[in-house]
Amino acid sequence: MCGLDPWSQIIGRLNAHWHETASAVYQASRRRERPSRTVVAHTALRNSTIRSIEWQTDTTVLVSWSDATRGSYLDQTWRAGYARVRGVCALSGMSVKRGDVVFRPFHRGAAAPSNAFDMILASVLTRYSEGQLVPT
Template sequence: MTPCRSDAYSNVNCAARPVVSLIERTSPSAVTIQWRDSTSCFYGAQIWRVAGAKVSGVCVLTGQWIRRGDRIYHPWRSNPEPVNAHAMILESALELMAPLQPTTAP
């Protein structure tokens, strides 16, 4: 097992990085992500929700450090738990990929 698996993608120097693509922004607090990791799993359309980080870690999209309390996206919790359940993406990193569009009043 690689260090990536044992520490939930928190090793910045890990060579086995997943390929993460934003499919769509489904709401102001949810996105659909495609997750490809040749060493563990593939999710073609996985729902991720925004929240405050419960633990410190590393953004799988940018490699930036995430501190507890930072705004992040994480995989929707389900049963069974997804292989990448502890992965995190900084909210600011997704905002750069697909800015949230303001809603207009009628």
């Protein structure tokens, strides 16, 4: 008998197809630009609900956040920082500019929470804690 057995031919074809697919996925991921994350954050904010906010320190708050499509977090730690991209305040719906002081969900490791790009303006959070604003 000449040639390869059928099993070796199948494995060879699958292996070649896997490399083509992996290469296409890699090329597509390299074309993705960073601003696309901002678009995801903008569209996803429309359905989120913040039920409670509790101050822990001057720079951290506990937020109970939920969304019908992205899940819910009870007593999630949010930390103060500066907005890295434009966005929308999850509490008030106001526009967030790059460089504004905001609170964002805190996370460690590679697995970011589904609301990782959500932000709350610090000025809005201060008004909320003073009783001038009701959470959405």
